[in-house]
Every structure is written in structure tokens, then in C-alpha cells.
Amino acid sequence: MRDERGSWYLLTGFVLGAVLGLVYAWRISPVQYLETSPRTLNSEYKNSYRAMIAAAYLANADLPRAQARLNLLEDANIPAALAEQAQNSLAGDGDPREAQALGLLALAIRQAQNTDSPIPATTDASIPPPTASLPGPAPETPGSSTDPQTDE
Amino acid sequence: MILGGVVGLLYGWVVNPASTADTSPETLRADYRADYVLMVAESYQAEKDLALATRRLVFLGDSPALEFVSQALVFASQAGYAQADLAVLGELADDLRNLDSAGSEPES
Numbered sequence: 001m002r003d004e005r006g007s008w009y010l011l012t013g014f015v016l017g018a019v020l021g022l023v024y025a026w027r028i029s030p031v032q033y034l035e036t037s038p039r040t041l042n043s044e045y046k047n048s049y050r051a052m053i054a055a056a057y058l059a060n061a062d063l064p065r066a067q068a069r070l071n072l073l074e075d076a077n078i079p080a081a082l083a084e085q086a087q088n089s090l091a092g093d094g095d096p097r098e099a100q101a102l103g104l105l106a107l108a109i110r111q112a113q114n115t116d117s118p119i120p121a122t123t124d125a126s127i128p129p130p131t132a133s134l135p136g137p138a139p140e141t142p143g144s145s146t147d148p149q150t151d152e
Numbered sequence: 153m154i155l156g157g158v159v160g161l162l163y164g165w166v167v168n169p170a171s172t173a174d175t176s177p178e179t180l181r182a183d184y185r186a187d188y189v190l191m192v193a194e195s196y197q198a199e200k201d202l203a204l205a206t207r208r209l210v211f212l213g214d215s216p217a218l219e220f221v222s223q224a225l226v227f228a229s230q231a232g233y234a235q236a237d238l239a240v241l242g243e244l245a246d247d248l249r250n251l252d253s254a255g256s257e258p259e260s
Contacts, residue, residue, distance in 0.1 A: 021160020
């Protein structure tokens, strides 16, 4: 009887400890991510990043570069994401210039798709991000990245 | 209980850590940060709106805008960015530096 009660105490202690460990690991002291990529940004920051890509495109009209930058966000449908954000910006009290830039970029990508351009309009690993095509890409220092998804 | 705690910590930190899909721009890798600054600089070249460029750079964190541009310039030089990109970044850095030396902040 006493032995049975002892094993239950052990099990209860284990479960309680595991729960406390999980609360600590997920809530109190969660993993701090460093060296992340734009795809891990929360949706609000992703919108800002997307708007900045569109603003830069409006300035330089460099579609492949804008496309490569948008690929970093890993949107399932890039033109749709741009158009949706443009509409939301117009519907809210967003900057009309931002909405215009987003709309123009969405249109340019759709046109590139429709004219069977070599520029793919969906996520495509064959298009490197802007810095990756440069002679001296950013060195990945082993162990410096704590973003688990970078190791995938 | 201690064993359970260790297992819970291992699971929560290593096996299944908290979501990665909610990071902030402060944690972006240096090349992505440099590219963001380059986007701001490209827009600035067309718009010539230093206040807007400064507001856009706040995206990257609380440090002064010039610091972000300087860091991006250093990275861009080391990573071998095209001369045109370096020039665009340099122009934004110069204008922010001139603004700093004039002792005023752009209206935001």
C-alpha cells in the first residue's frame, strides 16, 4: 500500500515539475530569437516591411529586386498579399502613397506573370535575396543563430 | 519533480520552443537589416523626405537613424554591395549626419 502511494507521489511530482518547466520555458523565459529572417516577423512588422519594399520599388522600378525581397516574407500569394494590404491601407487611415506603391507593385508582378516573364511571381528559391547575389554574402557564423528555423 | 522540471524545460526550450513567427525587426540578421536600410535609402533618393526616412528607420529599433545607416554602410562595404547601392546609402548617411551636426531632428 505504502509502495503504491510512493509511486503515485513520484508520478505526481514528475507531472507537476514538467508543467512548471513548460510554463517557465514558454511563458516566463521563452527562447530569444536572434539573427532572424523577415519571414518570422509578426504580421504588423511584415506589413511595414512589405510597404517598404513597395516604396523602394516605386523609387527604383527594379522588379527583380522587389521580387527577391518579397520572397523573403514567404507569402503564399505575393500579388494577393500586396493587393490586400493596399486595400486595407486605403480602407483604414493609411498613407495613400503607401497604398499606391503596394498596388503598383502588385500590378507589376501580375503583369510579369501574365506576360510569361522569366521573373516568377511566387516564392521561388532560385531568386536569391538581394544580398545573396552579391560577391560577399553575409557570413553565417555557426552557433550564432538561435533561430531554429534557420537550420532547417 | 526535478526530473519533470528538466523534461519540461528541455521540451519548451529545445524540442518545441515558443513560436518563431512573432519576432521583431530588432532581431533581424545583419544582411536583412542592411537591405532594409537600403530600401529606405532608395526611397529617400526619390522622395528627398528625411523625416519620412527617419521614421522608416525607427522600424529597426530605438537607436538613432544615423547609427542604422552607418551599420548598413559598413556591412554593405564588407559584403561587396554594388557601387550604386553604396552611393545611395552614403547619401542618406551624409544627409542624416548634416542634420545631426545642424543640431535638429526632422519633424516626424
